[in-house]
Amino acid sequence: MARLGNINREELSDADKQYYDSIVGSRGSVRGPYGVLLHSPDLASRIAHTGTYVRFDLDxxxxxxxxxxxxxxxxxxxxxxxxxxxxxxxxxxxxxxxxxxxxxxxxxxxxxxxxxxxxxxxxxxxxxxxxxxxxxxxxxxxxxxxxxxxxxxxxxxxxxxxxxxxxxxxxxxxxxxxxxxx
Known part of the structure; x- marks a missing residue:
């Protein structure tokens, strides 16, 4: 059983909802590591940004x-x-x-x-x-x-x-x- 549940968009501050939305925008949903990482929204966004590059933009x-x-x-x-x-x-x-x-x-x-x-x-x-x-x-x-x-x-x-x-x-x-x- 997971040590942390996925965080829902509604649980985030208005300022942090942008990070959730950005992850949904690039991946379609929040799942796996990002459900955990969004407990630290800024970190989640930074990791997702790197992930977007290496997974989608790497030639x-x-x-x-x-x-x-x-x-x-x-x-x-x-x-x-x-x-x-x-x-x-x-x-x-x-x-x-x-x-x-x-x-x-x-x-x-x-x-x-x-x-x-x-x-x-x-x-x-x-x-x-x-x-x-x-x-x-x-x-x-x-x-x-x-x-x-x-x-x-x-x-x-x-x-x-x-x-x-x-x-x-x-x-x-x-x-x-x-x-x-x-």
Whole structure:
């Protein structure tokens, strides 16, 4: 059971309703981490702003962004974040095999080259808190410096979101099911 309930718009001050409205405007509703984060409206807005950039404005195919996000979710074992983004990954064309491989923490040899490179980059950053030169250079050479920074920020953003979900024990939403298998 979640440690905090979602905050309703009516519970916010008139000044803070703008943050709620902004999140609804960019995401369609308030759910998941934002239901918790809106207990601190200004922080919720700032995190949502960063999320809007890395999720919607980052110039990278949706399939690769979602592959990175589910990798981050899997590495911190956050079922909510994984389930939410596995659905989006499927919609973006990520194969069931790739999703299952990441969910199960299996060797990634069967992934496509771009997926394998970005999953390795994310795993090394999260697991080892550093990235081997050969992997960093491969990402930088393929995507350029700006996108490498943006990819790193995408990973960091979803680690932050996943930790919020974990700390406040946000339950899987109706219709979601746990997909991380270990």
């Amino acid at each position: 990278l195919p949706e399939s690769l962004k979602e592959t990175i996000i589910i990798t981050a979710a899997r590495e911190i074992r956050n079922q909510y974040e994984f389930a939410a983004h596995a659905r989006l990954a499927r919609e973006a064309g990520v194969s069931e095999s790739t999703i299952a491989t990441i969910a199960g923490g299996k060797p990634i040899d069967s992934l496509e080259d771009d997926e394998k490179l970005l999953v390795t980059y994310a795993q090394q950053l999260i697991r080892d808190h550093k990235i081997k030169d050969e992997i960093f250079d491969a990402v930088k050479d393929k995507y350029g410096i700006k996108k490498t920074i943006d990819i790193t920020a995408l990973i960091g953003h979803y680690l932050l979101v996943g930790q919020i979900l974990s700390a406040f024990e946000v339950d899987l939403a109706e219709g979601m099911s746990a997909e991380i298998t270990d």
